[in-house]
Amino acid sequence: MKQKFHIFLISLLFLLSSCGGHSPGNPVQREKMDKKAITQLTADLIKLPPAEGNVPSPSVEEEAHLIASALINQTRETNKEFKMSGGPKWHNFMITMGFRKKGRCYDWVPELLKALPPKPMQYYERYWGGSFESMGRENNAVIITKRGASLKDGIAYDAWRGVGQPFWRIVGKDIYPWEIRFSEAEILRGEAHVTPRFK
Numbered sequence: 001m002k003q004k005f006h007i008f009l010i011s012l013l014f015l016l017s018s019c020g021g022h023s024p025g026n027p028v029q030r031e032k033m034d035k036k037a038i039t040q041l042t043a044d045l046i047k048l049p050p051a052e053g054n055v056p057s058p059s060v061e062e063e064a065h066l067i068a069s070a071l072i073n074q075t076r077e078t079n080k081e082f083k084m085s086g087g088p089k090w091h092n093f094m095i096t097m098g099f100r101k102k103g104r105c106y107d108w109v110p111e112l113l114k115a116l117p118p119k120p121m122q123y124y125e126r127y128w129g130g131s132f133e134s135m136g137r138e139n140n141a142v143i144i145t146k147r148g149a150s151l152k153d154g155i156a157y158d159a160w161r162g163v164g165q166p167f168w169r170i171v172g173k174d175i176y177p178w179e180i181r182f183s184e185a186e187i188l189r190g191e192a193h194v195t196p197r198f199k
Contacts, residue, residue: 034072037166041068044155044168045124053146060123060146067116067124067144072166074115075159078108084164091163105140105160106194112159113143113187120184123147128192129156129171130181139176140194149181 045064050056082103084091094100109128116126129143129151139161145154153170161167171178182192 029120030076032105034076034166035120037072038065038068041072041155041157041166041168045144048144048146049149050146051150051164054146054148057123063121063123067121070073070115071112071133071142071159072089074112075162075164075166078111078159079164082107082164084160086163088160088163091160103160103164104196105138105158106196108158108160109140109142109194110192112157113192119188125149125184126187127151127154127180127184128182128187129178131176131178133179133181141176141178143171143180153176 042061042065045067046061048094055165072117081089084103086094088105091100091103095104096104104141107173113126113128123146127143127145129141131139131141139158141158141160142155143151143154143156145151154171155167155168156171156174156176157168159167181194184190
């Protein structure tokens with residue numbers, strides 16, 4: 001009886017892990033969705049308010065497109081390894097049970113950050129954002145602001161919450177109260193590391 005229950009549980013886990021994901025089925029559809037996401041994220045980055053006293057520049061569009069392309073293309077590449085499906089918390093459970101190796105929120109951030117230019121950009125600034133760190137339900141995300149602007153006016157890019165798909169929110173309007181976990185300087189010096197709480 002016990003063996004039958006274990007077989008049933010494993011079958012159920014497999015079934016649930018293979019449904020509920022957001023990844024479109026064929027490469028043409030994925031490419032189309034990614035292009036649409038890049039266009040939208042580029043527009044949202046352009047619309048971010050600049051730091052007080054900074055004059056908006058027309059050339060900000062090129063850098064916004066570079067960031068959007070880098071994050072969304074890296075999301076697609078990273079999810080080939082992480083294989084997220086069924087929701088972010090479900091994926092964490094799958095890691096705990098040994099069915100997946102990586103893909104928690106803190107696994108995503110360094111993968112996404114490495115796709116961005118390895119030096120300060122002219123118009124935008126990157127951060128490793130953290131939320132609810134001391135409450136046992138933390139989340140981590142890449143945060144992009146206009147250079148010198150307030151964190152609340154930035155974008156939190158959170159592929160973990162997107163279940164391996166492009167997902168972002170304006171920091172000040174998000175359900176997560178984001179704070180800077182690592183600054184751009186710490187990221188570029190290679191000092192941005194998080195010790196996993198779970199194995």
